[in-house]
Amino acid sequence: MRWEQKSATTQRRFHVWVRRFQVLVSLMLSSQTKDQVTGAAMQKLRAHGCTVENLLATSDEKLGELIYPVGFWRNKVKYLKQTSAVLQRDFGGDIPNSVEGLVRLPGVGPKMAHLAMDIAWNQVSGIGVDTHVHRISNRLGWFRRPTKNPEETRKALEEWLPRELWSEINWLLVGFGQQVCLPVSPLCSSCLNQNICPSAHQSSPVKRPKAGSPRSPKSLPFKTKTEPGQELALNDETIKQEPRPETVSYMRPRRKNKCPL
Template structure:
């Protein structure tokens, strides 16, 4: 179901928002900013904001020289954009003062930045530093893992889900887990009205085996879309 790699996250997720020709430290900073913007925001909106920021000049020093008003205009309408203006500005101050305009090299230090949590930190380490430190668990991964029964119990938070998944999941697939499940959550295992009737995994899924969840909902697509949208 994810073989086509045609979910929004595949073309507009954190790995697709940066200037690939930028210096390593600027590239890592852009990874961090894209993840900060992505919280409570659709990939399409995050990608559009990152495109505007990159055109403006997405470096630590340039953002520090940018007024809050202009920064807000650049990232609007990402979720909680007003708060994120403050988070990004404070983060840039810390990065310039303590990390020579680079991002911290550890999960613990990244999590100390304003508005940054464990999911963002693990993805920053994986995408930015090319170091695998853990599974990036967002709301999609948290929801789907619980529906599938992968956590052993209903975990309450994404961080609990990360610990549960890492306890049994082979480390060699940690890196791709977030991308695969986020796309699956965007297309099939939706937060509301998941498409269990069309899901090829429903026979193995405790949630999907529930007859009530397998009944097509009013307005649901009749089949899984292919790459060309048919």
């Protein structure tokens, strides 16, 4: 009887460890990846067996097939293998229960660590700030000075946002950023915050091409063929191109009809 109870307790503990590990894996896969792609990859991993032991026993090629096409999937195959090895060696297959321990794992950053603490350990250690939270917080003017990166945004948010809201701010702003407050061409006309948002109805910033890129003005030759009448701006000067020779029609002079009389 005692052995059966002990076995049942061990099984429950194992399931809890597996759940926490899968939370960490899903966070690692979600970086630079759409939710639908992450969900599909996690579904394939769970069917394959998403445990520390199974991932270590899976070849890199097979693991790549399972998580493809998540963003940077080749690097994530490497990080998953390395992280699984660390968890098996140093934590008995479980994940660390602190932000300091989580960020030491390959491929795990501060955002993932705080979200893992909230979801896997049910502990609010900080705000998980990704690109959506970083962008929207600055658009809404929540800081005295604009923040430069997600980690700076996290510290600025935690200075004034009540701690009981730290857990839900990420979910609210991520969904809002995916549906309404888009990175480019946000839907300000349908946003309920348009009357209080200092960035409402402002045009999205246009990305300038990098120097040396094919679209960079400096990389374009001075003389460029264009259609007749088109103008090309180079180095703040407007140069009108001459029409192509083949577009010029040379009309022969008409012969005067001789009088039939």
